[in-house]
Amino acid sequence: MSLLPTLRQLELLLSIAEAGSIASAGSKIGMTPSATSHALRSLESTLGTILVDRSASTVELTQAGERILPHVRDAFAALNLVKTTANANAGLQGGVLGVGSFGPSSSLNLLPPLLAAFGLRHPAIEVRVAEKSDSEIELDIIERRVEIGFVTLPKPQFDTLALAVDELVAVLPAQHFLASNETIELSDLTTLPLILTHAGSQELILRMFARAELQPHFAHEMTQLLSILEFVARGQGVSINASLALPTSYAGVVYRKIRPRTARQVGLACLNAKRLSPAASAFWQLARSSKR
Incomplete structure (x- = not known):
């Protein structure tokens, strides 16, 4: 043999x-x-x-x-x-669950309540979150570095679970002349110095302007969300960001809806929802029950 x-x-x-x-x-x-x-x-x-x-x-x-x-x-x-299934027979009394997160849209608003609820139900399970770009999370799932990950949808190559709608909003200085409007016309933003994010929503923002056949004036390009918010608060420009990525409030800044509306779906993805480990399956079911 x-x-x-x-x-x-x-x-x-x-x-x-x-x-x-x-x-x-x-x-x-x-x-x-x-x-x-x-x-x-x-x-x-x-x-x-x-x-x-x-x-x-x-x-x-x-x-x-x-x-x-x-x-x-x-x-x-x-x-x-095999290991996590054995742990399940003991009532999920141990083990590690790897979860991918593609950035603030999932890490700031979607993950914290899920982690808190999961921790209460399964305190012995250690959840390790890896925050990377959307494409890197896809690769991590494919290469089994994580079992499940938060991604933008659709992702036809995976089993997915839609959790929330992430809408693009205008980020304006609180004293800006457009701040009194409930909704901002996208064309109005093309005349203003725009701070473009390098985060995952950048491609969605660029497509939004392209569909409307508008050419924005990009004054700055930044990676860190807090830097963008501080620049806006100090009157250095305006920005467009995904609503789920933004904190509930930030001093000197307001958020306003944009017309025409542009949004994306955010959810969980895995290779096969029927073959998840007990810990991952428990997290998946918890997320399903708490869909926004």
């Missing part, structure tokens, strides 16, 4: 795929350089193929290595599912 790879060898391959060198990959999982080299040679011997291109300037997997990598991730995802 042919030998099978060991979990330690497969763990090394996962580490190599993410590391800058073979030695650092082994060190990351507690292996000495000699043990790392031996484990990699043994894995390649067992599988009968070269997995790592040692002639490349940086660590690169061969075509064979790239092709088996998703199956290795599946194997470890299955092991995690």
